[in-house]
Amino acid sequence: MPVSGVPPHSPQDRDPFAPGMVVATRYTLLGRFAAPDWVQWWHAHDTELCRDVSLSLVDSAHLRDTDTRPDPVARFCRNTTGTSFSHEGRIAQVYDIEAVGNRIAVVAEWTPGWRVADIARTVPRPLDAARIVRDLAAATADAHHFGARISLDHPNRVRISRDGLAVLAFPATLADDSTADDVAGLGALLYALLLGTWPLPSSGDTLAAGLPPAGRRGDGSVVPPHRVRPTIPHRLSDVAVNALTRQPGMGTAQAVVDALDRMLADARARSAPAFAPKKIRPRPDDRTARPRAPLPAMSAALAVVVALGAAGWAISTAFTASDAPPAAVADSTLSEIAPAPEPDPTPLIPSSAVVYSPQHFPDNGTRASLAVDANPATFWATDRYPQQLPPTKGGVGLIVSFPKPVDLRTVWIESPTPGTRVEIRTAPAAWANIGHTQLLGAATLAPGVTRIAARTPAPTTRVLVWISGLSPVDSGFQSSLSEIGFLGGGA
DSSP, X not given: OOOTTSOXXXXXXXXXXXXXXXETTTEEEEEEEOOXXXXXXXXXXXXXXXXXXXXXXXXXXXXXXXXXXXXHHHHHHHHHHTTOSOSTTSBOOEEEEEEETTEEEEEEEOOOEEEHHHHHTTOOOHHHHHHHHHHHHHHHHHHHHTTOOOOOOSGGGEEEETTSOEEEOSOOOOTTOOHXXXXXXXXXXXXXXXXXXXXXXXXXXXTTTTOOBOOXXXXXXXXXXXXXXXXXXXXXXXXXXXXXXXXXXXXXHHHHHHHHHHHHHHHHHHHSOSOOOOOOOOOTTOXXXXXOOOHHHHHHHHHHXXXXXXXXXXXXXXXXXXXXXXXXXXXXHHHHHSOOOOOOOEEEOOSEEEEEOTTSOOTTGGGGGGGGSSOTTSOXXXXXXXXXXXXXXXXXXXXXXXXXXXXXXXXXXXXXXXXXEEEEEEOOSTTOOGGXXXXXXXXXXXXXXXXXXXXXXXXXXXXXXXXXXXXXXXXXEOOEEXXXXXXXXXX
């Protein structure tokens, strides 16, 4: 059926769809999401049933290009409706499929919530990212069991519901999709939530979806998440990368579910009380022993504590029911009982880096930003010196800036030049002498990643990473910094 008031596609007007138009006489287009060039994803409203829907407009020519067998459109419709059985709400139910000019409209239930990029920007805790993905992985395994494929090929195909779980919001299954592609998509989704970048190579314009491409090594492989953010558990990083690259042992959706379940179960076990208070019975002749409280009173007190604890857990883990990304909610009742623990440090994202070398022309000044670009495959290096840094030189470093004041607690540095001596200092004013800065922490870099405790005395927007000793290299001395990461909190 054509779009109301608009003819089918023509060479002069290849995209007649726009917000406010009505598709198939009943679906009003509301908002469009970035997608591959062969499909459009829309939030729409069904005017007959008065409900919001997701609408995928698939180019029928693309269906014929990817499936040269007879009747590829009918096969696409069968494959897509094959996802429509119960998956505990993690795969949107397909309501209808209709022809709309030269496109096929797939109408499915709407998922209120957020894009993957919106949640990734909040930097969810690694285990929260695992929880978000886990149920969709289980739904994917269920679909595979019944012979269906769900096409996890792009971040905007998935939405994060208001209960904080991933949902396949725009079902549309091409003939060349496979179960292995779905497993790789699960790995890509977990990777995106951990790092805010998209690791699949051919997913259309994911930058328009709010996720830049993932950093890659020299051999083309993606950088493991724990190498970019050391706070990410190595096991969780492996789940993402092994699913993404279809490694043995992680080649099925059920394997992803099992791996995430083990991690989440281990986390629950670690957070459970590890001991029970030892009962001390007073001796019969101990007249100073206090009488035991009546059992009903103890039960009532315990019930209050449990209820408060449950309320605090529910508040702290729930997403807000608004269109804004979720935010932390404080429990004032619990804070009156006991002081809240200091929050775990979170990654601090720098806005820029410049070389600081007050007594010498800046070493490789144009490459400074490569040390803070979240890609360990790139690096900034000092000049090569014929001897160790002389007293007149003192050192060379990077002034790293943040978009707003931060409370810095830890700096981690990945470097291919072990033996480099690094100091973390307060940033100098303009090009003032190094003597006008305050030392916050220091370390000699080891192979791989080195962590340096370096808590700032007050919130700051700049910090100096100062190299006071170079690493010996062939015919001289030189140091390279592949990636510098910062942990702490906002001011």
